[in-house]
Amino acid sequence: TQLLEQSPQFLSIQEGENLTVYCNSSSVFSSLQWYRQEPGEGPVLLVTVVTGGEVKKLKRLTFQFGDARKDSSLHITAAQPGDTGLYLCAGVNTNAGKSTFGDGTTLTVKP
Amino acid sequence: KAGVTQTPRYLIKTRGQQVTLSCSPISGHRSVSWYQQTPGQGLQFLFEYFSETQRNKGNFPGRFSGRQFSNSRSEMNVSTLELGDSALYLCASSFGQGALNYGYTFGSGTRLTVV
Numbered sequence: 001t002q003l004l005e006q007s008p009q010f011l012s013i014q015e016g017e018n019l020t021v022y023c024n025s026s027s028v029f030s031s032l033q034w035y036r037q038e039p040g041e042g043p044v045l046l047v048t049v050v051t052g053g054e055v056k057k058l059k060r061l062t063f064q065f066g067d068a069r070k071d072s073s074l075h076i077t078a079a080q081p082g083d084t085g086l087y088l089c090a091g092v093n094t095n096a097g098k099s100t101f102g103d104g105t106t107l108t109v110k111p
Numbered sequence: 112k113a114g115v116t117q118t119p120r121y122l123i124k125t126r127g128q129q130v131t132l133s134c135s136p137i138s139g140h141r142s143v144s145w146y147q148q149t150p151g152q153g154l155q156f157l158f159e160y161f162s163e164t165q166r167n168k169g170n171f172p173g174r175f176s177g178r179q180f181s182n183s184r185s186e187m188n189v190s191t192l193e194l195g196d197s198a199l200y201l202c203a204s205s206f207g208q209g210a211l212n213y214g215y216t217f218g219s220g221t222r223l224t225v226v
Contacts, residue, residue: 033214042115042201042217043154050213088154092212098167099144099212101154 003027004091006102014110016078021105023089024071030094032065032072037086037104046074079109113138117202117218124225129190132221136183136204142166142212143185145177148199148220157200160185161208192225199223 004025013019023032031050035043047056049065049072056063060083062075076083089102116135124130136143144167145157156169160179177187183204189196199222203215 031213035215035217040219040222042203042219043215045214045216048214090154090215092209098156098159098169098209099215100156101146103153 004089004100004102006087006089006105008105009103010106010108012108012110013079015080017109019076019079019107021074021076021087021107022071023073023091023102025091025100026070027091027093028069029091030069031092032069033090033092033099034063034072034074035088035090037088043086043088076107079107081109081111083107084109115202115204115216115218117200117221119221120219121222122224124192124223126192126194126225128192129188130192130223131186131188132200132202132223134185134187134202134204134218136185136202137216140204140206140216141183142205142208143179143183144203144205144215145185145187146201146203147171148201149197154201157187159208166208189223194225197223197225 033048034046037043047063052067052069054065060077087105090099118133142161144159147155159167163179174190179185199220201220202218205212
């Protein structure tokens with residue numbers, strides 16, 4: 001069974017601070033996705049990274065895929081209250097053809 | 112373009128009953144996956160359908176089943192409901208299947224409560 005470990009599990013910060021969320025596994029993934037979920041709704045895809053070492057930027061969010069394609073990070077610069085939500089990473093395994101989700105990081109940004 | 116539509120949004124059932132949940136994927140998406148989300152277990156994979164065939168299955172008992180129709184719409188069924196089946200059931204569609212899934216579009220989910 002593949003596991004994706006996310007850390008930290010909970011994060012509460014003040015508006016304007018920076019933060020990084022980590023997603024780690026011992027398995028190699030063909031691609032890795034990051035989602036954000038708000039209460040009562042389904043997750044929304046933020047980004048997909050495919051190549052080892054790849055870095056993608058989405059406004060204040062920076063996503064990185066590890067060189068070995070086993071881990072990823074999400075960095076948010078100058079967090080805003082609108083960034084509050086559950087952040088989930090999901091790895092796609094080439095052989096199994098399945099997506100495995102991490103347990104998520106609950107982020108609260110206080111004004 | 113319309114998103115993924117799940118019906119119903121909320122459902123309350125009694126132990127022992129059965130339930131059917133419905134999902135209409137984004138037009139053009141042929142892959143539909145189902146996930147169960149609970150506070151303690153996170154997002155757990157139930158199954159994936161592509162072109163009316165189940166391509167992958169998670170570690171859930173046989174009480175959980177699904178199917179996909181020729182128009183890519185999908186249904187999942189849970190028989191003999193147990194209290195532990197209370198959860199948010201999420202449907203996700205994607206253009207690619209399995210390893211070619213470059214990102215899901217999720218529906219808003221069906222909140223199932225078993226009493």
